[in-house]
Amino acid sequence: MMVENLSPPLLEARQVAKHFGGVKALRDVSLSIRQGEVYGLIGPNGAGKTTLFNCLTGLYVPDGGSFIFAGSPLAADAPHEAAARGIARTFQNIRLFGNMTALENVMVGRHLRTRAGVFGAIFRDPKTRAEEAAIQRRAEELLHYVGIADRAWDLANNLSYGDQRRLEIARALATEPKLLCLDEPAAGMNATETAELRRLIEGIRQDGTTVLLIEHDVKLVMGLCDRVAVLDYGEKICEDVPAAVQRDQRVIEAYLGGGHLA
Amino acid sequence: MKWMNSRSAAGIALVAVALVALPFVAAMGGQAWVRIVDFAILYVFLALGLNIVVGLAGLLDLGYVAFYAVGAYVYALLASPHFGLHLPFWAIVPMGAATACVFGVLLGTPTLKLRGDYLAIVTLGFGEIIRIFLNNLNAPVNITNGAQGITLIDPVAIGGFKFSGTTQILGISLSGPQKYYFLLVALAIVVILINLRLQHSRIGRAWQAIREDEVAAKAIGINTRNIKLLAFAMGASFGGVAGGIFSAMQGFVSPESFSLVESISILSMVVLGGMGHIPGVILGAVLLTVLPELLRYGVGPVQQALFGKVLVDPESLRMLIFGLALVLVMRWRPAGLWPSSERRRELAEKT
Amino acid sequence: METFLQQIINGLVQGSIYALVALGYTMVYGIMGLINFAHGEVVMIGTLVAITVIGGLMAAGVPAVVAGGTGVLAAVVVCMAIGWWLERVAYRPLRHAPRLTPLITAIGMSIVLQNVAMIVWGRNYRTFPSLIRSESFEVAGASFTTVQVMIVSVSTLMMAGLLLLIYRTKLGMAMRATAQNPQVASLMGVNIDRVIAAAFVVGSALGAVAGVMVGSYYEIAHYQMGSMLGLKAFTAAVLGGIGNIAGAVAGGVLLGIIEALGAGYIGDLTHGFLGSHYQDIFAFIVLIGVLMFRPSGLFGEKTGDRA
Structure with missing residues (x-):
């Protein structure tokens, strides 16, 4: 190695x-x-x-x-x-978006690598919908990758300490x-x-x-x-x-x- | 699933029937009540606009009424005898929204890096500045007509259809306020949809991330300044549209309608109902519009019945009860009357 | 030049009133991070209580000095009680609630106090009884009155007293400790509840005195006078750096002077386009300007993001 x-x-x-x-x-x-x-x-x-x-x-x-x-x-x-x-990072004292679900936390991590704006959000054109689906798919993959796929729909605040650390890593990885x-x-x-x-x-x-x-x-x-x-x-x-x-x-x-x- | 769908379809049908029936039921109490319902919906619109700024992005804006005022005056100036201009509704409302949006960006650009409470006081100050200008821009050049305000503003007209005065449609007689009601409901549905869609979008998630933890949001690559500015601009545009409708509906605007108290009421609607939770915000807006009116009509007669005379000035008693209601709701339901289920769960776990 | 000196004097008087009120905001904010929106209303009630007591006593033939003293005392006592009650009833139960919750409560309380005042004192303007024969002095073409001198000296005394309280007493030390870190302070045996209540009570007492001064300066009072005064004072506190005692004083005086100068010169500066009725916008324009370059106010500590 x-x-x-x-x-x-x-x-x-x-x-x-x-x-x-x-x-x-x-x-x-x-x-x-x-x-x-x-x-x-x-x-x-x-x-x-x-x-x-x-x-x-x-x-x-x-x-x-x-x-x-x-x-x-x-x-x-x-x-x-x-x-x-x-460059992506995690924090010593864990800084998650507490009132968002685990899945959403990782989805936000895709912000940097996606493009949809306000008009896309409001009109949900096919391109935006495809992008949104891709965001969610990638976020699910990453949750699976760090081993907390089953907690996707829990609020980040409600995860155990160890799971919060993994979620933070998944969120960081989402930024590629x-x-x-x-x-x-x-x-x-x-x-x-x-x-x-x-x-x-x-x-x-x-x-x-x-x-x-x-x-x-x-x-x-x-x-x-x-x-x-x-x-x-x-x-x-x-x-x-x-x-x-x-x-x-x-x-x-x-x-x-x-x-x-x- | 099928059962769920039929149930929610039935729910939607029920709400639709109620919404159609409402202006006719209200009219039984007099056209004044239809107007109150109209205002309740206008405030739903305003509160949902502010909800983007405060509820989703977590930016405490105490001067939201400034954008409402800008929209109202844009409409008033472009569709009244004041300048002799009578542009059509559909042309002015986007202009009002755009102007309010520009003001939002102008205010937001220098101030959005400020911490929460500092931002609150700056936005509050901005609201006051706008109001003071509206009050005084009648000399040396008369732009806003000062404290007297602008009168004889054109009502909404789309095509040849006027929203003022009574019309017969399919044998049903519709009063002006009733027609506005349907226009307002349509607009409110649009703004609810926009709110819902924004909330579950890339931008909406970025707003919520900033609200939850700005440092972490920056660290994953969100340009927090631009995204906050976007929230501000969006909220301002909604305020501008609402202002335009207000102008047309009232036929009259003056700076008095855009005081700090107004900003605070709109913020109270958002917080009292349940910040960031759309049904909660709607509830908050409706309650805070209708409750004071109910008190206005109720307080005097109730005193008369109890004591045989009116002991306390109904107007101040009404506001007193309103203030107490705010305090009590915050005391017993700190996350608002109807918070999102997630928020409710979180608070339940804390206590 | 005469206008300049005159406006500086006027600004100093107005500014020392702002400073006293600003102290009430800044103490509460410094200790618990709360904007006590109802503070302006406490000041207003102080003015109206003083008017009632002084007016009543003077009508009963009590000498002006005694009536004035009793009036001030009554205002202070009533305001302290309201401050204590506000904290106890409205804010204490919300100490761990979401951030906006106490703000809405504060707004609610402000509405309550204003309307209670309206029920008690009515809608009309009240005249402040004249206690002393105000004399005018003239220095270098600028004039000032006995009342103005009294306002500036009383506020200076009050501020000095506050500084002594904060830096020379055990209570003051507890306040500073709580402002720094409430958890640690309570571990060190500081009774947080008492400290917070004390901040409200002391702030309200200062507000009451400021209220009497406003009343005697403008000679009228009204149940709605608290909002704008409170707003300006809060602006002053933010200008100086909220949570900072010296900052509140400096912010208050500065704001008073800026407003006075602005009102005196705006006509000339804009060639008559904007008149002195724009006085109120200066406070906010200056505030926005200062915060753009110093986001924590003039004397506020820099607070960086902590990772």
Whole structure:
């Protein structure tokens, strides 16, 4: 499963910096994610992992540096454009559209890749109807893909925690991403659910989508990722294959007290 | 399934019969009651327009009446002796809708990035600005005729058929308000259909997504600014159409009809009935139009019967009861009188 | 230049009234995120209570100073009671309801209060009894009256008192803590219910004083006077950054001055096309303008989207 070192970078972060008041959340972080790999981003709480996600997906404007995605720079402060370019994400604290059904949540995810406007909606011309049917079909497929097809008609609010995480992944996949960014997808999951999640992510990779993964579950990260970067106090202190990261002295120091690698 | 279909067909037939009978039943209480029913339907129209903005897209608009006013004045100016223009109904109403839409975009463009409550106060301010202009644009050039308003506005006429005055159709005598009733019902059905279709469409889902979680909506690639603007423009256009009809029906407009209280009443209809749920919004609009009228006619006589004289000014007692009703409904049914089944389930689970 | 100075003075007086009312909005909003639409009506009731009490006492031959003091006290007490009652009856049961629900309740309460006032005081304008012989002073061509001086100094005192309350007392600390994070505050032993009730009561007391000032300034009062005043004051609070005490004061004074200057100069600026009856639009135009460039108001904290 090892990815060739020669494959071109899909995403390059170049000295990305972000500070909040006096706190430096990201200090000139550079990293490069190759096409087709699962790239892990780990680090103690508050190390800046989610901040990096937010900069990448346009929710925060970086104070310095830039992202190069699929060969051209990403516009800062334009979340919908980042999504249009092919970057989809999930959220650490799960942000679903609570009062919409699971199916509708995924259907909204198709927004970017479909066209119908107000006139189509009102007059329901054949083209709009065909598109609407395709949206629903694709959404059903994706629910099936992440394994919650039977919950399609439930409100997102009423799903179990694990199912909500999967639904968020399905919604992200609906945007047809080149890069899928998962922010602690295994948080709060039990061992069985985590194992299923792992299979799901492996499947996503096999289907050709590159995955950027923030995760605290070290077993999951080490077993799943091709390469791992470690952030500590907003700085990248290590980037390597999992086995090497685990032996790295700085990483072990960073985690002492955090106890994550224990 | 077949049983379901025949049942719903029977339901639709029943509603249709009731809708046809209503203006004749109301007329037994006098033409004033037919006019009240007409207004109830006009408010259904307005409330459903606002429902797109508030209920679907979750944008708190406290100045909706501004668009209603724009539509009303466009009609009044283009079909009255004020400028000596008498353009036909079918030509002006789209113009009113378009003008209101332009105003919606003008207001929305700079303000839609604001947080909910800030947006509320800005829209409220916009409503007041429009009203103040309508009140004062009579000098130095007389455009709106100021506080006196514009009178002798042409009634709706389609082809040679006039909606004012009594006409005999198939041996049945139809009064002006009764004719307007059927026009309004037809328009209301159209707006209900549009609402329903929008709700279950790509755009409608995007609106709801923004209402539920704007950050997540952005993250999946929804251009929230444009989509919100679209909701605003749509709502404004509906307001504009309703204004045009109001103008024609009344034959008279003045800035007084477009006060903040009016905006608030329309918003109350949406929220009281059940935000985002079309049957709820219709119920809210009907109740809040008819209830104050019932109180208007009921409060005086009831006092007379109970105490032998009118103790409290009926007008203020009527509004007092109206205000209390708003408070009580919100206290006991915070999601509105008739929320969507999903909302109801969710609230039930919380408590 | 004379007009300019004169309008600044007028604006300052009007602005300090706005500021006092705005404080009531901003305190409640800062603590519980609610627009208490009924606050303008509380102010109106304060004015009318003061008129009745002062008028009654003066008719009974009580000296003006005593009558005035009693009137203000009565207005404050009545308004505090209404504020407390509003929170207890209307808003407290809705603390976890959907966001628009308390807003509609607030609107309903505003209608209720207005019509109760109409039933009690009638439809007609009431005249505010003149308590002191107002004298005019003149400085550099601009004139001002004793009443104006009193309005500005009383509001300054009230605001200073509020600041002391918020930054120097235990209740104030509890208020600030609740505004920051109600859950944490309640874990720290803050009685949230009491803090919220206190915000309503204190805000209403300030509103009552503002009501008396409006009455004595314009010398008339009416059951509908609360709506526009409340609207302007709320605009002032938003202008300054709602939830921010200093912002409400600054927003109020600024709004008063802008309105006065606008009314004084709009005729010249538009070559007579728009006259001073457009005064009311300035508040809203300035508001829209400010929010376009500073979406959280002049002194509001920037609130970014949190992911």
